[in-house]
Amino acid sequence: MFITKKHIPRRTFLRGVGVTLALPLLDAMLPAQTPISRSAAAPKTRFTAIWAPHGWAPLYWNGTMPGAEVSKKGADFVLGPTHAPLEPFKNQLVIFGGLDSTSSMPPPGSSGGDHSRASAVFTGVSPKKTAGADIYGGMSIDQMIAAKYGQDTLLPSIQLGIEDPGSNTGICGWGYSCAYSNSVSWATPTRPMPHEINPMVAFERLFGDGATPEQRAERKKTRASILDAVTRKVATLNKNLSASDKSRLGSYLDDIRELERRLQLAAKASSDAPSLDVPFGVPESFDDHIKLMFDLQALAFQGDVTRVSSLMVGRDVSLRSFPESGVTTVWHSSSHHGEDAKRREDYSKMNRYHLRTMTYFLDKLKKTQDGDGSLLDHSLILWGSNMGNANQHSHVNVGHLLVGGASGKLKGDQYISAFGNTTANLLLSTLHIMGVDKESVGDSTGPLTI
Numbered sequence: 001m002f003i004t005k006k007h008i009p010r011r012t013f014l015r016g017v018g019v020t021l022a023l024p025l026l027d028a029m030l031p032a033q034t035p036i037s038r039s040a041a042a043p044k045t046r047f048t049a050i051w052a053p054h055g056w057a058p059l060y061w062n063g064t065m066p067g068a069e070v071s072k073k074g075a076d077f078v079l080g081p082t083h084a085p086l087e088p089f090k091n092q093l094v095i096f097g098g099l100d101s102t103s104s105m106p107p108p109g110s111s112g113g114d115h116s117r118a119s120a121v122f123t124g125v126s127p128k129k130t131a132g133a134d135i136y137g138g139m140s141i142d143q144m145i146a147a148k149y150g151q152d153t154l155l156p157s158i159q160l161g162i163e164d165p166g167s168n169t170g171i172c173g174w175g176y177s178c179a180y181s182n183s184v185s186w187a188t189p190t191r192p193m194p195h196e197i198n199p200m201v202a203f204e205r206l207f208g209d210g211a212t213p214e215q216r217a218e219r220k221k222t223r224a225s226i227l228d229a230v231t232r233k234v235a236t237l238n239k240n241l242s243a244s245d246k247s248r249l250g251s252y253l254d255d256i257r258e259l260e261r262r263l264q265l266a267a268k269a270s271s272d273a274p275s276l277d278v279p280f281g282v283p284e285s286f287d288d289h290i291k292l293m294f295d296l297q298a299l300a301f302q303g304d305v306t307r308v309s310s311l312m313v314g315r316d317v318s319l320r321s322f323p324e325s326g327v328t329t330v331w332h333s334s335s336h337h338g339e340d341a342k343r344r345e346d347y348s349k350m351n352r353y354h355l356r357t358m359t360y361f362l363d364k365l366k367k368t369q370d371g372d373g374s375l376l377d378h379s380l381i382l383w384g385s386n387m388g389n390a391n392q393h394s395h396v397n398v399g400h401l402l403v404g405g406a407s408g409k410l411k412g413d414q415y416i417s418a419f420g421n422t423t424a425n426l427l428l429s430t431l432h433i434m435g436v437d438k439e440s441v442g443d444s445t446g447p448l449t450i
Contacts, residue, residue, distance in 0.1 A: 016229025022303035055387030098419035113174030124424025124442015161195035294361035325353030335390035377405035
């Protein structure tokens with residue numbers, strides 16, 4: 001521990017013209033000779049909710065495919081091919097099978113609309129069937145967590161997405177409002193939270209707080225960094241920091257500058273691209289796009305700009321393809337594999353690729369020091385869907401996973417067969433892990449034993 005009389009408050013910001021820069025946790029923020037767990041700088045648990053449409057290849061997810069078996073837990077916990085990319089994080093990983101997304105099922109006596117109820121995934125509430133303004137769903141668990149902890153950070157939460165709701169990547173039919181498929185984060189049953197797909201806009205919101213449109217335009221024109229506005233203040237701060245704190249702060253600022261550089265390249269590439277479907281500033285490559293979104297979340301967590309985020313990896317009836325997975329067919333049609341063995345295997349490869357993209361985020365969190373551990377040690381990530389076997393539009397046996405240390409509250413190395421439980425039971429358990437005391441959420445019947 002760095003002992004100094006020059007104590008810096010945890011909530012310290014460097015402010016410049018149109019810039020508010022939060023700092024990572026430094027040793028100088030710890031009162032001298034005070035254990036970190038008993039100081040105001042004690043690390044807080046961060047939470048990320050990630051949603052992907054179209055479910056999984058269930059035989060592979062649940063490990064019942066010959067050669068793809070998944071054992072239960074402990075030392076014999078073995079990952080199948082779909083989950084293989086998560087092997088480095090297995091000690092902080094819990095995979096769930098058998099959960100039923102009852103809130104995503106059609107109302108009694110009706111059918112259809114299976115691709116119009118994404119809002120149910122983190123609320124556990126069946127949305128009201130309406131195409132008008134009288135929408136009604138539920139409050140999502142990310143917003144419940146943000147309601148408890150968000151007052152301590154610059155932003156209560158951030159909502160990110162990959163696909164543009166306005167470019168025909170999703171549908172809202174069968175009498176359901178588009179609001180139900182455009183957002184998985186709901187602040188109230190009538191207030192969906194918009195998801196930002198442009199990483200440059202999200203970056204400005206996180207680090208360029210207070211900037212006017214004119215200031216942002218001038219920065220883009222001169223290719224100036226937001227860090228230029230706080231250079232002198234960084235130099236002044238460094239005079240009072242230990243060598244280790246200077247190194248930690250320098251790495252954090254370098255990461256921000258590198259992310260800004262990549263965002264500028266993405267903006268230039270999108271402006272030069274012939275495709276009219278890619279908004280300015282949004283990378284055409286899915287791989288580049290999602291990595292930028294994960295970088296934004298990691299830096300926001302590191303600087304304690306926010307402790308809660310959500311990410312929509314895609315939208316229902318997605319026409320995106322993922323050649324990096326080794327499969328060239330589009331997402332939605334791949335999920336309708338007709339139970340053909342080869343096409344089902346191809347879909348499992350796409351599933352594996354999506355989980356592989358998340359390992360970029362997990363690795364970054366694992367390598368980032370946060371008090372007495374890493375950011376991954378102090379984070380909880382929930383990845384879920386609201387479909388089990390999309391080939392049948394089935395909402396039973398829906399795969400989910402939790403990963404991260406959750407500040408010591410998640411026991412990893414487990415596959416949990418949760419047949420007879422709703423996905424809302426997992427949502428309730430997640431709230432309890434995050435310290436949010438709720439007796440129920442959505443259509444939950446009780447918490448899971450994790």
